[in-house]
Amino acid sequence: MHRDKIELLLDRSETGFLVNSTEKMEKQRVNGGEFNQCSDEVQHVALDIGGSLIKVVYFSGNDCGSFEEQETSSSKGRLDVPNGNQNYCVLKGKLHFMKFETRKINDCIEFLSSKKFRCHDDLHHEDHTSDSHIVKATGGGAFRYADLFKEKLGITLDKVDEMDSLVAGANFLLKAVKCEAFTYMDDKKDYVQIDHKDLYPYLLVNIGSGVSMIKVDGDSKFERVSGTSVGGGTFWGLGKLLTKCKSFDELLELSHGGNNRVIDMLVGDIYGGSDYSKIGLASTTIASSFGKAVSENKELEDYRPEDVARSLLRMISNNIGQIAYLNALRFGLKRIIFGGFFIREHAYTMDTISVAVNFWSNGEAKAMFLRHEGFLGALGAFMNYKREGLADLMSHLLVEQLPKGSIVADLNGNDSIHCSVRISN
Amino acid sequence: MHRDKIELLLDRSETGFLVNSTEKMEKQRVNGGEFNQCSDEVQHVALDIGGSLIKVVYFSGNDCGSFEEQETSSSKGRLDVPNGNQNYCVLKGKLHFMKFETRKINDCIEFLSSKKFRCHDDLHHEDHTSDSHIVKATGGGAFRYADLFKEKLGITLDKVDEMDSLVAGANFLLKAVKCEAFTYMDDKKDYVQIDHKDLYPYLLVNIGSGVSMIKVDGDSKFERVSGTSVGGGTFWGLGKLLTKCKSFDELLELSHGGNNRVIDMLVGDIYGGSDYSKIGLASTTIASSFGKAVSENKELEDYRPEDVARSLLRMISNNIGQIAYLNALRFGLKRIIFGGFFIREHAYTMDTISVAVNFWSNGEAKAMFLRHEGFLGALGAFMNYKREGLADLMSHLLVEQLPKGSIVADLNGNDSIHCSVRISN
Numbered sequence: 001m002h003r004d005k006i007e008l009l010l011d012r013s014e015t016g017f018l019v020n021s022t023e024k025m026e027k028q029r030v031n032g033g034e035f036n037q038c039s040d041e042v043q044h045v046a047l048d049i050g051g052s053l054i055k056v057v058y059f060s061g062n063d064c065g066s067f068e069e070q071e072t073s074s075s076k077g078r079l080d081v082p083n084g085n086q087n088y089c090v091l092k093g094k095l096h097f098m099k100f101e102t103r104k105i106n107d108c109i110e111f112l113s114s115k116k117f118r119c120h121d122d123l124h125h126e127d128h129t130s131d132s133h134i135v136k137a138t139g140g141g142a143f144r145y146a147d148l149f150k151e152k153l154g155i156t157l158d159k160v161d162e163m164d165s166l167v168a169g170a171n172f173l174l175k176a177v178k179c180e181a182f183t184y185m186d187d188k189k190d191y192v193q194i195d196h197k198d199l200y201p202y203l204l205v206n207i208g209s210g211v212s213m214i215k216v217d218g219d220s221k222f223e224r225v226s227g228t229s230v231g232g233g234t235f236w237g238l239g240k241l242l243t244k245c246k247s248f249d250e251l252l253e254l255s256h257g258g259n260n261r262v263i264d265m266l267v268g269d270i271y272g273g274s275d276y277s278k279i280g281l282a283s284t285t286i287a288s289s290f291g292k293a294v295s296e297n298k299e300l301e302d303y304r305p306e307d308v309a310r311s312l313l314r315m316i317s318n319n320i321g322q323i324a325y326l327n328a329l330r331f332g333l334k335r336i337i338f339g340g341f342f343i344r345e346h347a348y349t350m351d352t353i354s355v356a357v358n359f360w361s362n363g364e365a366k367a368m369f370l371r372h373e374g375f376l377g378a379l380g381a382f383m384n385y386k387r388e389g390l391a392d393l394m395s396h397l398l399v400e401q402l403p404k405g406s407i408v409a410d411l412n413g414n415d416s417i418h419c420s421v422r423i424s425n
Numbered sequence: 426m427h428r429d430k431i432e433l434l435l436d437r438s439e440t441g442f443l444v445n446s447t448e449k450m451e452k453q454r455v456n457g458g459e460f461n462q463c464s465d466e467v468q469h470v471a472l473d474i475g476g477s478l479i480k481v482v483y484f485s486g487n488d489c490g491s492f493e494e495q496e497t498s499s500s501k502g503r504l505d506v507p508n509g510n511q512n513y514c515v516l517k518g519k520l521h522f523m524k525f526e527t528r529k530i531n532d533c534i535e536f537l538s539s540k541k542f543r544c545h546d547d548l549h550h551e552d553h554t555s556d557s558h559i560v561k562a563t564g565g566g567a568f569r570y571a572d573l574f575k576e577k578l579g580i581t582l583d584k585v586d587e588m589d590s591l592v593a594g595a596n597f598l599l600k601a602v603k604c605e606a607f608t609y610m611d612d613k614k615d616y617v618q619i620d621h622k623d624l625y626p627y628l629l630v631n632i633g634s635g636v637s638m639i640k641v642d643g644d645s646k647f648e649r650v651s652g653t654s655v656g657g658g659t660f661w662g663l664g665k666l667l668t669k670c671k672s673f674d675e676l677l678e679l680s681h682g683g684n685n686r687v688i689d690m691l692v693g694d695i696y697g698g699s700d701y702s703k704i705g706l707a708s709t710t711i712a713s714s715f716g717k718a719v720s721e722n723k724e725l726e727d728y729r730p731e732d733v734a735r736s737l738l739r740m741i742s743n744n745i746g747q748i749a750y751l752n753a754l755r756f757g758l759k760r761i762i763f764g765g766f767f768i769r770e771h772a773y774t775m776d777t778i779s780v781a782v783n784f785w786s787n788g789e790a791k792a793m794f795l796r797h798e799g800f801l802g803a804l805g806a807f808m809n810y811k812r813e814g815l816a817d818l819m820s821h822l823l824v825e826q827l828p829k830g831s832i833v834a835d836l837n838g839n840d841s842i843h844c845s846v847r848i849s850n
Binding site for chain 2: 050051052101102103139140141143144145146161162163208209210224226228229230231232233234236237238240241242244263264265267269270271272273274276278279285286287288289290291292293294295296299300303308315318319322323326327329330360
């Protein structure tokens with residue numbers, strides 16, 4: 001009986017794989033619909049396997065709400081309750097965010113395995129075709145590592161388009177989560193509440209290993225209009241070669257204590273300390289990134305790694321900010337939203353991007369950032385379960401779980417937030 | 426008598442300083458005007474002192490034409506003969522192009538000194554104010570090193586605005602010199618003859634240590650609309666740190682034998698060898714410059730310097746091409762002309778810039794290059810003597826001296842071309 005109920009849930013939602021398959025689940029009728037009252041832990045996983053990082057979003061349920069509770073909640077929230085008397089289960093639980101380095105993909109596989117996700121072998125008791133073990137996955141690695149996941153975990157990666165996922169993830173966050181978007185300038189973070197009706201169009205700039213720039217015109221209406229190969233992979237790759245740092249985070253940390261003026265050639269360096277005021281360039285403007293290395297009789301070892309890291313970060317942030325602004329201008333987009341793991345709520349990165357957008361737009365445009373910046377693709381892939389009945393309400397309940405107007409925790413680490421999902425039956 | 430004539434020339438033209446002041450110069454009347462028939466060697470110098478390089482343009486006269494000759498020439502050429510019966514001297518000679526590294530500025534000073542330019546001490550016989558020793562100079566170094574030139578050579582640098590110079594130099598070349606502009610694609614150089622009436626507007630992209638992007642609307646009508654700090658100084662500076670190359674040319678040469686795919690992360694690397702065809706990215710497109718260095722357990726020493734240099738060149742060329750195109754698009758400019766010493770007629774650089782412009786414009790825009798690309802600023806500063814009567818005719822005679830339709834020598838080295846200048850009396 002127990003097994004049947006779980007499988008019913010699986011069949012209808014096609015939500016991938018479950019944990020703790022021995023846990024109970026009971027059904028009852030509410031308002032003419034059938035409702036699953038449950039305290040089972042159910043985990044739905046989505047992956048974004050990029051060139052440098054694997055981002056994992058998974059949900060673990062640990063409690064079950066009632067239909068009445070859900071209705072009450074929805075009246076406070078911003079998302080509509082779906083029409084009709086549908087049968088569904090509300091699962092309370094946690095949405096978890098994890099990341100792994102792509103080169104250490106076995107760590108990710110081991111983690112998924114260790115979490116006792118119900119996999120291949122479990123289901124084989126009843127079903128010898130492993131095709132039913134489907135996990136939503138996006139990013140190039142969903143193609144590249146498909147065979148590996150199949151072999152090691154018996155999982156079939158259901159590939160969700162990368163741009164679709166980024167946009168779905170960003171739209172979800174911007175519409176459903178309070179205190180999600182913010183501007184950053186002079187060490188000051190200002191949360192921006194965006195009116196849903198005024199959300200589109202905007203430019204989504206996702207800074208992963210490379211950078212994608214996407215004009216978003218509606219819920220599923222978007223176009224990748226530009227990009228640049230000078231992205232997070234460049235910062236980390238070049239930074240690793242230049243500083244011998246072992247990780248992206250170490251490199252970021254290093255840059256924090258650096259001074260880019262040691263290596264960058266400033267306008268003042270060329271103009272003998274003066275501004276080039278006729279064309280609006282202050283003496284402190286960077287004329288040439290790494291340009292000072294040209295004229296000095298120094299080798300790499302003679303520079304402090306901190307200064308190198310800072311120059312590199314500034315060059316790349318500034319460049320992305322500029323190209324993003326030029327694209328926003330091209331399509332008349334006033335809102336530029338930056339996401340992707342490169343940013344990582346790193347103050348100096350955000351500040352440089354903000355300054356670049358401000359500089360090139362003469363103060364007319366502002367860069368915006370997202371609290372969950374690194375997980376757009378993974379969240380978007382997770383949202384793709386919606387097609388199979390999951391997650392409609394999650395966005396609503398996410399809103400409810402976050403304290404209004406408060407500053408919430410950084411979710412870019414291996415973190416989690418309380419929330420609920422609704423699964424139709 | 427002799428001295429008077431030379432000084433008359435100096436006084437009227439204010440062309441800086443002369444060599445071989447003992448040589449003869451005679452005057453005669455032609456067509457109601459006074460004409461200097463002369464075989465004197467006269468040198469007019471202009472400098473462009475940038476962050477990394479000093480570009481020198483100087484004219485050495487060695488023969489003297491007649492007014493009739495000049496009229497005959499002008500009827501073939503494209504520039505109008507100035508109205509009125511003016512007195513002037515036509516000096517045949519050579520226009521020389523030289524470059525020095527800015528950090529070796531003393532080499533430049535020594536060179537100028539060795540050429541026996543008539544300097545401070547010579548003139549002090551008659552004139553104890555050295556203010557009359559004026560040399561046109563542009564670039565930030567014209568400010569930074571003004572005192573040094575004064576002290577070592579007794580020269581006052583007459584500062585010409587950098588953007589003014591670049592535009593004047595480019596306009597001069599585009600209008601007056603045949604076989605100046607060309608496109609470059611697939612190792613093929615195609616000269617472009619631009620109709621003077623259809624020259625404006627265009628985007629001038631000058632790639633020096635940094636990059637300036639200038640919208641040129643007319644002879645002296647322009648605006649610096651953009652730029653980037655990722656320029657020649659970045660290539661050279663970062664390249665020096667990464668490869669230990671001793672010079673820009675060595676680094677360029679090195680890049681020629683490299684393979685960027687060793688270090689760059691391609692779309693195919695992320696997508697398991699596939700294209701990301703939905704958004705038009707081929708598997709060979711660079712997804713992340715230097716991105717492959719992230720996932721490999723290699724240090725800088727484990728990479729071939731050739732490959733590093735190539736990735737760097739490709740990253741920077743591509744980036745400049747993209748930002749240039751976005752700016753051209755912004756102002757509806759169909760013609761993008763690249764200049765500056767970064768290019769140096771280097772096939773791979775031009776090819777990458779061309780491909781970038783072609784890629785981002787979907788084939789609608791083409792990058793154009795200039796044969797004298799590195800000397801725009803210095804030529805522009807030289808043209809500034811025009812205000813004092815020099816160089817009106819030089820542009821005309823430059824045209825005459827170049828064989829029609831032929832491929833002429835690369836002038837980016839320390840080279841010279843035969844030409845003439847006209848000096849009014």
